[in-house]
Amino acid sequence: MDKGLMLLGNDEELRQLTFISCISPVTFMAKVFETLLKDHPSFIYDVSVEDGAIPVSRELLREIEYYLGFADIAYNDDKDETLTEFLKRRGYIEMTHRRRTDIEHPAYYVSYNSQSKNVIIGIRGTSNLEDVFTDILCVNKNFLDVRYGHEGFINGAKNVLKGVRPFIEDLFKPLKYSYTIVGHSLGAGIASILTLFLKEEMKLDNVKCYGYGMPPSMDRLSALGARDYIISVVNNRDIIPRVSLSNMRIFGKMILHLNEKLQNSDMNAETISTEFYNHEVSCNSIIAEFREIQRKSKLQFDEDLYVPGKVVYLFEGAHGFCEGLEKDGTLFALRTPLVTKNLLANHMITSYNTAILEALSANFSSPTTHAVSVPEVSGTHVSITGFNYINVPGEDRSPIVFYKIVTSVMLRMEMQKRENQKAKDVGRYTVYRRFRDFRNLDQALKGTFDTSQWTSAFGFSSRLMNSSPDKRIPLLENYLRTVVMKVIKKDKTELIELVLDFLTTSPPDYVKNQLSQTEANKQPNSIQLDGTS
Structure with a gap:
């Protein structure tokens, strides 16, 4: 929280927030959203479709299911199957594997399939969630002249590029190979920036990226312009794709707003109930308040970062089955901090696997x-x-x-x-x-x-x-x-x-x-x- 408040600048109201002052409004928001989703099970679907999202195709679901395994094996934590064994089973040969990892020098592997003439570069994310929050709240940095993005992801992508450039220039580029970059969590953020480097700096045409639990990594124009070659997958209430400066500001402003509302109603964290929700807060008013704060935040954070490319949003639908919609990083569900249960559990790569399989079963x-x-x-x-x-x-x-x-x-x-x-x-x-x-x-x-x-x-x-x-x-x-x-x-x-x-x-x-x-x-x-x- 301290680092986030520092990055938010000179907003005195937000800088005066303390952990204690956040408890009641955060508890209230969690109860409001859980009750909202219980009473209106189609809420996420309806709001997302109204925002321009469309049902995801079965073909795209199968793509993201296939490449999830390549992102998962980058962690190399499976005791039953090594990276080499996994790649061999999928028809790929391991070329190199860097094992040491941190945000600016991530672990990664390079593999290739000589029959399909495709190279897969898998980038490992950060295993520790505390590190994720620390690393994700980072200052922006310019890259590729007219773009800006997450400084840590840019530096990490440059270091990966330094390691893979010789393989590409001396071997794969002359043979006209295609390239698939995959990653989960912070690995996904680095993968998205690396994809832009490969396309624009190395002038490679056939490059595609699949990122799972993708954090906001680049400016709005770059994020929207990458729809044809970056696929970002967001699982339900995963907090990481929603950790941005504007969302932090929205979250802080909602805390201030709800603190005032709770004080005026003589309520506290222990007495918050669905009765208060049903009588004093409507679905429309909650959404209206978030949208208004969201609109004001856009004006103050012109250099905010977005989840890049085509976004596949997986969520629990009205019938309890996982459904999938697609849009881009401007999706309202991503530009609003949802305070609900499973914020962290939904970020786990195993949770992504389950959600994708269930969405596939819905087709x-x-x-x-x-x-x-x-x-x-x-x-x-x-x-x-x-x-x-x-x-x-x-x-x-x-x-x-x-x-x-x-x-x-x-x-x-x-x-x-x-x-x-x-x-x-x-x-x-x-x-x-x-x-x-x-x-x-x-x-x-x-x-x-x-x-x-x-x-x-x-x-x-x-x-x-x-x-x-x-x-x-x-x-x-x-x-x-x-x-x-x-x-x-x-x-x-x-x-x-x-x-x-x-x-x-x-x-x-x-x-x-x-x-x-x-x-x-x-x-x-x-x-x-x-x-x-």
């Missing part, structure tokens, strides 16, 4: 049915809730166990204009499948995956084959969720339709009839996970 299928939710995210609804004993006509081994599968699928209507595409509803399906059906699905999918991948990832294990029905439930549930994730990554229409058919097609009539009869007679042949029958 999972045909034009009318789009998404089975994926595991480890809010709103996951691929579950097995119990099993029933069903007599199967023509089967000597009746009754046979049928597992009850409950699935949520996001429904979307195909729109002529992409801008008007919007989530319509969530379909919920209950189907009954016997163990043989699971094995048939497994066999149908097995031929489309590499054998080693299949065995280690989600092939039927001996434990699953030999378990009793109640012990099989969590194993089969995990199997289905893993299948969904793998099929999303495989991205083949026939596989998607196969899995959707398994999860949504109604059971045979004889199953329906026996279930109806069981319910009517209250017979104890239905086993539920809660222990009821």
Whole structure:
């Protein structure tokens, strides 16, 4: 806070703020935003679309999902797979790897694929969040004559360029290679500046950058002019893309404003409630206050920095599924400091991976049915809730166990204009499948995956084959969720339709009839996970 107030200059009101004076208004803002999002679940979508954002394409989602792995491996923290092993699995050869890291001398690696003739430069971010805040609040510096940006990122990019220039000039440029620069957090900020150096100083044409948790790194004109070659991904409420001087000023002014409001209402941090929110603060008034302070801040910070390029904004939508919109660094959701929970958790690269996978699943299928939710995210609804004993006509081994599968699928209507595409509803399906059906699905999918991948990832294990029905439930549930994730990554229409058919097609009539009869007679042949029958 001290460094931020120093950079804000001579605003005496803001410079008099203390940690104690911020507690009540910050608590209030957090409660207001959480209540706002709870009462108006489509708020972020509606405000962003009004601001000019459009739904992100499936193709772009797949791009950012692919390159996230290259940004993640720059940390080289995976004990199960080294950088060299990861790159080899993706068809790339490691050329050099600098391991020591700080903001102006970041760790990075250079790799290449001789078949696709592409070079990937991965830049490591700062692992310590305290360092992130310290490093991100930095003075601006001119570069490339007419531009300005974050001084630390510029110096870091220059040092990376110094290390990679010989490889580019002596090898890759004569062979007409393309270049992909990736990074997360501060690594993303450095990657964005390096991209401009490669394009404008080294005159390379085919350069693209993918930054995750991208901080504001360059001036407005440069940021908007980079839409064709810089992709910045922002996950939900991630604080780092919102740490700018204007946002700090907006935040400070809102604290002053709310301190006055709270004092006039005789309230404090302990008595703040949703009742106060509902009666004295409306959605429109909160947005209006932020926009007015935002407008005034623009006048005072002409040299403010922006998240560069095309911005892919991932957020939790009205139905609990992650959705994606795209615009640029002027998006209102980025130019406003959202004080909510998960500000730091949403910055973690694992959180980015989860959000991207769920957004991809929201594009999972045909034009009318789009998404089975994926595991480890809010709103996951691929579950097995119990099993029933069903007599199967023509089967000597009746009754046979049928597992009850409950699935949520996001429904979307195909729109002529992409801008008007919007989530319509969530379909919920209950189907009954016997163990043989699971094995048939497994066999149908097995031929489309590499054998080693299949065995280690989600092939039927001996434990699953030999378990009793109640012990099989969590194993089969995990199997289905893993299948969904793998099929999303495989991205083949026939596989998607196969899995959707398994999860949504109604059971045979004889199953329906026996279930109806069981319910009517209250017979104890239905086993539920809660222990009821």
